[in-house]
Amino acid sequence: MRRFPNPFLLFLLICLATAAPAQVVAPFAQTNLADTVASLKSQGVSVYTYPLVVSLSEPQVVNGGAFSFSVTGPPGVYSILDTTDLATWTQLGTVQNVIGSATFTDLQSTNSTQKFYRALLQIP
Numbered sequence: 001m002r003r004f005p006n007p008f009l010l011f012l013l014i015c016l017a018t019a020a021p022a023q024v025v026a027p028f029a030q031t032n033l034a035d036t037v038a039s040l041k042s043q044g045v046s047v048y049t050y051p052l053v054v055s056l057s058e059p060q061v062v063n064g065g066a067f068s069f070s071v072t073g074p075p076g077v078y079s080i081l082d083t084t085d086l087a088t089w090t091q092l093g094t095v096q097n098v099i100g101s102a103t104f105t106d107l108q109s110t111n112s113t114q115k116f117y118r119a120l121l122q123i124p
Contacts, residue, residue, distance in 0.1 A: 050100025
């Protein structure tokens, strides 16, 4: 694990995949959608793509000790959970990922000597 500027905070990337992204991969490959996307882009059409796997990245300490990170993955609503012991997880809040990436800020991070995070894509 990597240590960050504030010694009280330890950041662990825990990514959980859901069954939904796996269902998207097969049609993409079977329909040659990649060729269609490339063709549209070459014609100047804006095409947004996003990773099919959920990941947490770009950790940083902001606003007097608050901790911020990006959630990248399929668009949707993500539950952000935290723990100090990797056994008991608590929901901190949610973040709306509209086009593949969103930022979450934990304003309570200054109350912990170490903390771990994970993001779960909510399935409607």
